Amino acid sequence: MQMAKMVPIPSTGLLTERDLGTAPILEATHLGIEFGGLKAVDDFNITVGRTEIAGLIGPNGAGKTTVFNLLTKVYQPTHGTILLDGKDTHGMNAIQVNKAGIARTFQNIRLFNSLTVEENVKLGLHNHTHYSTLEGILRMPKYWQEEKRAHERALELLSIFDMQDLADHKAGSLPYGAQRRLEIVRALATEPKLLLLDEPAAGMNPSETAELMENIRKIRDTFQIAILLIEHDMQLVMNICEGIAVLNYGKIIAKGTPEEIQANPQVIEAYLGKKKED
Amino acid sequence: MNLKTMNKTTRSNMITYLMVIVAFVIVQVMMAGGNISSSLKGQLVPICAYIVMAISLNLTVGVLGELSLGHAGFMSAGAFSGVVAAQCFSQNINNPVLVLILAMIVGGIVAAIVGVLVGVPVLRLSGDYLAIVTLAFGEIIKGIVNNLFVGLDSNGLHFCMIKNTLEMDTDGKLLINGPMGLLGIPRIATFTMGFVLIMVCLIVIFNLVNSKSGRAIMALRDNKIAAQSVGINVTNYKLMAFVISAAMAGMAGVLFATNFSTVVASKFDINTSILVLVFVVLGGLGNMRGSIIAATVLTVLPEMLREFSEYRMLVYAIVLIVMMLATNNPTLKNALGSFGAKVTGIFKKKPAKGDNANG
Numbered sequence: 001m002q003m004a005k006m007v008p009i010p011s012t013g014l015l016t017e018r019d020l021g022t023a024p025i026l027e028a029t030h031l032g033i034e035f036g037g038l039k040a041v042d043d044f045n046i047t048v049g050r051t052e053i054a055g056l057i058g059p060n061g062a063g064k065t066t067v068f069n070l071l072t073k074v075y076q077p078t079h080g081t082i083l084l085d086g087k088d089t090h091g092m093n094a095i096q097v098n099k100a101g102i103a104r105t106f107q108n109i110r111l112f113n114s115l116t117v118e119e120n121v122k123l124g125l126h127n128h129t130h131y132s133t134l135e136g137i138l139r140m141p142k143y144w145q146e147e148k149r150a151h152e153r154a155l156e157l158l159s160i161f162d163m164q165d166l167a168d169h170k171a172g173s174l175p176y177g178a179q180r181r182l183e184i185v186r187a188l189a190t191e192p193k194l195l196l197l198d199e200p201a202a203g204m205n206p207s208e209t210a211e212l213m214e215n216i217r218k219i220r221d222t223f224q225i226a227i228l229l230i231e232h233d234m235q236l237v238m239n240i241c242e243g244i245a246v247l248n249y250g251k252i253i254a255k256g257t258p259e260e261i262q263a264n265p266q267v268i269e270a271y272l273g274k275k276k277e278d
Numbered sequence: 279m280n281l282k283t284m285n286k287t288t289r290s291n292m293i294t295y296l297m298v299i300v301a302f303v304i305v306q307v308m309m310a311g312g313n314i315s316s317s318l319k320g321q322l323v324p325i326c327a328y329i330v331m332a333i334s335l336n337l338t339v340g341v342l343g344e345l346s347l348g349h350a351g352f353m354s355a356g357a358f359s360g361v362v363a364a365q366c367f368s369q370n371i372n373n374p375v376l377v378l379i380l381a382m383i384v385g386g387i388v389a390a391i392v393g394v395l396v397g398v399p400v401l402r403l404s405g406d407y408l409a410i411v412t413l414a415f416g417e418i419i420k421g422i423v424n425n426l427f428v429g430l431d432s433n434g435l436h437f438c439m440i441k442n443t444l445e446m447d448t449d450g451k452l453l454i455n456g457p458m459g460l461l462g463i464p465r466i467a468t469f470t471m472g473f474v475l476i477m478v479c480l481i482v483i484f485n486l487v488n489s490k491s492g493r494a495i496m497a498l499r500d501n502k503i504a505a506q507s508v509g510i511n512v513t514n515y516k517l518m519a520f521v522i523s524a525a526m527a528g529m530a531g532v533l534f535a536t537n538f539s540t541v542v543a544s545k546f547d548i549n550t551s552i553l554v555l556v557f558v559v560l561g562g563l564g565n566m567r568g569s570i571i572a573a574t575v576l577t578v579l580p581e582m583l584r585e586f587s588e589y590r591m592l593v594y595a596i597v598l599i600v601m602m603l604a605t606n607n608p609t610l611k612n613a614l615g616s617f618g619a620k621v622t623g624i625f626k627k628k629p630a631k632g633d634n635a636n637g
């Protein structure tokens with residue numbers, strides 16, 4: 001309990017005004033996982049507001065992606081609880097967590113490479129396309145209806161990133177930046193309440209990154225969802241994140257607004273130490 | 279519907295349907311004109327059965343992306359249960375086509391049940407491990423059927439294992455005689471029924487692949503973790519593809535068995551599984567049209583090469599290698615397409631390709 005008071009919601013800026021009076025979408029307390037004695041993540045606490053853009057930063061190997069894997073149940077946490085929209089996700093698997101409202105992208109892009117861009121998005125819509133396998137094989141009216149709806153919805157989602165013209169291309173043949181964007185679209189198609197982005201700007205050039213920043217904001221505003229992102233591009237993080245948590249050696253060493261994080265001596269030592277040289 | 283987005287796959291599927299229909303019509307015309315050799319005529323139904331085997335295995339290997347080496351086991355399960363069903367049905371039903379359809383349905387269902395029983399434990403594995411275990415299950419099915427005795431008399435069906443201890447009435451007849459296999463099978467399979475079965479299986483597979491379930495199956499093949507992350511139930515769809523594939527193999531088994539008067543269990547062994555896998559690999563993973571062509575050519579070929587009996591397997595192997603090169607090498611495809619290269623050309627091209635790889 002003491003912990004929960006000491007560690008407030010990561011952001012104190014925009015969040016307090018916008019998400020005031022609403023329950024947080026994600027509340028992870030004392031989250032931890034051990035891999036044979038190695039504590040990859042230890043006593044991790046985070047609270048993300050309903051429409052917050054939060055950042056998770058830290059040096060390489062700090063355990064950021066492991067946190068994502070815990071939240072999405074790729075790994076089952078050995079300690080702690082995860083409350084999603086007030087509901088405990090204990091005992092859920094990756095599929096159930098997605099249905100409960102967490103979608104993610106991957107650090108090393110995981111698209112369905114041999115399928116087209118549109119099919120990738122339609123796979124995101126999988127649990128929102130309602131017809132049975134038999135109706136699909138027999139091509140019942142329901143199939144045509146739902147497929148048409150899925151097709152239109154897929155193009156609509158692709159248009160967020162102006163990718164509707166690429167719908168018929170194979171996902172594997174897209175340039176790197178477009179693959180990253182497609183992963184976000186696919187995740188969005190599952191209609192999440194919380195979107196986890198694992199290094200969305202990796203491999204993008206500055207102008208692409210700037211565009212991505214705009215789009216992340218746009219996604220939050222249009223879909224009214226929370227976004228938690230891991231990123232090494234400090235400009236992006238400091239620009240769009242309302243709250244930031246800093247992870248080092250599996251432990252949170254600081255939380256706060258971008259300004260607070262930038263001024264935090266512990267963070268500077270652990271992660272932004274290079275800034276001193278400038 | 280929206281033609282623009284569906285054009286490519288739909289067109290490709292239509293070409294496949296058309297190819298099968300045209301081939302069927304040509305063979306029918308040739309049969310009517312008596313221009314077909316008796317050895318080929320005898321092979322028409324097995325060809326159909328092998329085509330169904332190839333496209334159904336392609337669903338597991340090409341679309342789902344899991345290597346199965348026990349496909350003949352499902353064919354066996356379907357064949358034996360289907361023929362027993364046919365024997366029962368033919369006592370009351372005089373129409374052989376109806377009997378065959380009912381037998382195929384029974385064979386398909388039994389093979390599907392076996393598919394579920396095998397699939398539930400096996401599909402927890404993947405890759406090489408899955409291949410080895412399916413191989414073992416294929417042999418287990420063969421072993422069971424090899425020791426199965428089934429008889430039919432006025433009281434109904436009688437079963438026993440290992441030793442023939444069936445206590446039947448005097449009017450009873452033995453349907454499955456252990457290692458001797460199926461006896462006195464009603465030879466009700468026809469080329470037309472084989473054609474119909476191919477078309478039905480093709481329609482099911484194409485419609486499945488172009489539906490949300492098919493997309494989910496292909497998503498598993500491409501990236502399992504990503505599929506889970508968008509809420510796709512990996513186990514369910516793996517099992518679905520596996521069971522549909524098994525059911526089709528079962529129907530192919532019924533078609534195959536009812537073309538002969540006796541069939542033994544050892545016919546459906548590892549060699550048959552590998553043979554069907556060769557059709558699939560040669561035709562291209564996920565490529566149904568390729569599977570059909572490969573199954574046809576490689577079933578007819580050994581018979582055509584009978585004249586060169588001494589060199590038969592040698593020529594068979596060379597044809598296999600040439601076909602694999604030709605279907606997988608784009609430069610070679612173009613070369614063959616432009617009539618530029620003959621067999622000699624292929625041998626010239628091969629070292630050139632190696633040089634590029636080294637340099």
